[in-house]
Amino acid sequence: MQGRAVNGSDEILAVDGVSVTLSGREILRDVTFHINAGEFTGLIGSNGAGKTTLMRVILGLLTPSAGTVRVESGSRGRSLIGYVPQRITLDPDMPLRARDLVGLGIDGQRFGLPLPSSMRRKQVDEMLDAVDATRFADSRVGNLSGGEQQRILIAHALISHPRLLLLDEPLANLDIGSEQEVVDLLARIARQQRIAVLISTHDMNPLLPVMDRIVYIANGRIATGTTAEVVTSESLTKLYGVHVDVIHVHDRILVVAGRREEALQHGGNESIVELV
Amino acid sequence: MVAFLSPLIEPGFFSNLPVQTALVVGGVVAVVSGIVGTFTVMRGQSFAGHSLADIGTAGGSAAFLLGISPLFGFVAMNLMAAGVMEWIGIRRPRGRDLATGIVLGAALGLAALFLYLDSTASSTTGATINVLFGSIFTLPSSMVPVIAIFSVVAAGIVLAMYRPLILSSISSDLATAQGVRVRLVGIGYLAALAVAVSLSAVTIGAILSTALLIGPAATALRLTNRPGRAAAFAAIIGVLATWLGVLLAYDSYYWFPSTGGWPVSFFVVTLIFVIYLASQIRFRARSGVQSRSTATEAA
Numbered sequence: 293m294q295g296r297a298v299n300g301s302d303e304i305l306a307v308d309g310v311s312v313t314l315s316g317r318e319i320l321r322d323v324t325f326h327i328n329a330g331e332f333t334g335l336i337g338s339n340g341a342g343k344t345t346l347m348r349v350i351l352g353l354l355t356p357s358a359g360t361v362r363v364e365s366g367s368r369g370r371s372l373i374g375y376v377p378q379r380i381t382l383d384p385d386m387p388l389r390a391r392d393l394v395g396l397g398i399d400g401q402r403f404g405l406p407l408p409s410s411m412r413r414k415q416v417d418e419m420l421d422a423v424d425a426t427r428f429a430d431s432r433v434g435n436l437s438g439g440e441q442q443r444i445l446i447a448h449a450l451i452s453h454p455r456l457l458l459l460d461e462p463l464a465n466l467d468i469g470s471e472q473e474v475v476d477l478l479a480r481i482a483r484q485q486r487i488a489v490l491i492s493t494h495d496m497n498p499l500l501p502v503m504d505r506i507v508y509i510a511n512g513r514i515a516t517g518t519t520a521e522v523v524t525s526e527s528l529t530k531l532y533g534v535h536v537d538v539i540h541v542h543d544r545i546l547v548v549a550g551r552r553e554e555a556l557q558h559g560g561n562e563s564i565v566e567l568v
Numbered sequence: 569m570v571a572f573l574s575p576l577i578e579p580g581f582f583s584n585l586p587v588q589t590a591l592v593v594g595g596v597v598a599v600v601s602g603i604v605g606t607f608t609v610m611r612g613q614s615f616a617g618h619s620l621a622d623i624g625t626a627g628g629s630a631a632f633l634l635g636i637s638p639l640f641g642f643v644a645m646n647l648m649a650a651g652v653m654e655w656i657g658i659r660r661p662r663g664r665d666l667a668t669g670i671v672l673g674a675a676l677g678l679a680a681l682f683l684y685l686d687s688t689a690s691s692t693t694g695a696t697i698n699v700l701f702g703s704i705f706t707l708p709s710s711m712v713p714v715i716a717i718f719s720v721v722a723a724g725i726v727l728a729m730y731r732p733l734i735l736s737s738i739s740s741d742l743a744t745a746q747g748v749r750v751r752l753v754g755i756g757y758l759a760a761l762a763v764a765v766s767l768s769a770v771t772i773g774a775i776l777s778t779a780l781l782i783g784p785a786a787t788a789l790r791l792t793n794r795p796g797r798a799a800a801f802a803a804i805i806g807v808l809a810t811w812l813g814v815l816l817a818y819d820s821y822y823w824f825p826s827t828g829g830w831p832v833s834f835f836v837v838t839l840i841f842v843i844y845l846a847s848q849i850r851f852r853a854r855s856g857v858q859s860r861s862t863a864t865e866a867a
Contacts, residue, residue, distance in 0.1 A: 351745050375745040380738065386610055387789050387798040388734065400735040401747040403728050405796075432793045448742075 302329040304488040310359035325516040334499040335492040337509035343492040374449030378460035384434035397448035423447045439470025459491040590704045598806030604764035605785035606799040618778040620765040623649040623675035625774045628699040629682035642766035650758040702773030702833045725760040772833040783840035790851040809839040
């Protein structure tokens with residue numbers, strides 16, 4: 293896998309001027325951002341902002357109406373992207389061990405029956421160890437907790453040695469403890485293996501300690517840069533088109549829109565925070 | 569050994585030609601149903617499986633009118649129905665069940681007509697009983713090679729797509745991102761299912777074929793955490809239930825001379841159900857303590 297960098301730099305992903313219109317509705321407008329190897333990027337936005345659409349465009353599952361997406365050497369080679377989709381329900385009736393699911397990451401797209409191989413087994417064992425999943429490697433995936441399942445899905449995505457790892461809302465439905473574990477794991481993988489991680493979430497707070505770059509998405513448009521550059525009242529007010537306040541409470545950030553009907557908050561509390 | 573079994577096996581069992589054919593055909597069909605059925609349950613397509621069986625009755629009963637083996641009618645009708653189901657139910661999450669229901673309704677209308685014509689064309693009710701409840705003892709041995717070929721095709725499709733099928737059962741997004749052509753895999757699987765259901769329809773009957781498809785598979789999913797083993801267990805359970813069912817049906821001729829023996833389908837289906845119940849009790853007992861709830865559903 294001798295992929296050349298896009299612009300001579302260490303760039304893994306280049307999204308340039310991407311617009312998507314689905315059945316007459318504009319979902320994304322002129323989205324541009326670049327991601328380098330080993331970078332941890334948060335794709336932040338509320339539900340329906342266009343996060344999943346953007347991920348599908350990057351994966352090549354959706355063709356943009358304008359703009360280009362380049363992954364590493366310019367081709368959209370699938371094995372270069374590891375993907376953890378949103379909200380997979382692993383059925384407890386599915387007779388599949390955690391290690392089987394990880395192994396499918398190597399050759400799940402191939403036809404024919406899998407042949408037992410000690411090399412394949414070793415590869416799976418190493419991957420399970422890397423995501424701290426050895427303990428439940430032989431359990432049925434459907435019986436694992438949300439955090440454990442997420443780690444197995446991450447291992448499934450990583451085992452094919454991608455340069456870019458996309459995760460769609462991997463923190464949804466996790467308790468705070470597993471949330472932190474998954475974030476730490478992903479940050480470690482990004483640093484150690486020089487993999488670019490792009491993770492979508494509606495709550496940026498769990499990512500604040502590890503995020504190198506933020507892609508903030510609202511109304512189909514984005515603002516990008518470091519957290520300090522993007523998550524400010526000025527920049528988000530411009531993005532949302534209504535007045536937005538950014539409030540720092542201890543180590544957390546709350547984003548609050550000024551009008552009731554557009555009240556948005558990304559703080560992690562259940563209640564809507566509203567300013568008059 | 570023979571002396572020990574003699575109270576269980578009535579005289580002439582192994583030398584009887586229809587019994588020999590029934591054991592061979594029943595065994596082969598049970599293996600195919602077990603393999604295909606494991607994926608039917610994993611993919612949540614039990615409704616499609618059962619519907620194809622009912623839909624097939626239109627083909628089976630039409631074959632009777634034409635004077636050809638019902639198997640050809642079942643296969644032709646089921647493949648056609650699978651095609652229409654796939655065409656209607658494209659990509660909508662609930663579209664699949666809707667499409668199945670629509671095709672099922674239309675086909676049952678045809679079945680009602682053909683079964684009526686069958687019963688007026690011949691003076692007996694044999695055709696209706698055969699199509700709906702199976703006819704394993706009346707299968708001509710000349711059909712054995714045909715059944716073998718269809719069996720190899722259905723099991724071959726599923727085994728060839730083994731890994732892509734599992735991936736797309738987990739999540740079509742996950743599979744697509746990994747380069748699986750999910751639509752193609754779905755069509756291939758539906759074709760294998762159509763053939764498998766046709767095979768079990770001529771064996772234990774259209775109405776009862778769901779039992780052979782789903783029962784052993786549902787049992788096997790409880791017994792192992794590995795998909796390959798689940799398919800193997802389902803095949804074994806299916807074969808055991810079918811062979812024991814054939815034996816009991818043969819024996820029942822001696823138990824109840826006045827009724828002339830009970831239908832083999834009754835015994836097979838009852839055995840499958842009993843085995844499933846036993847596994848359910850064992851599964852509950854085993855997983856009751858350690859079962860953990862997953863929080864993946866809420867959103």
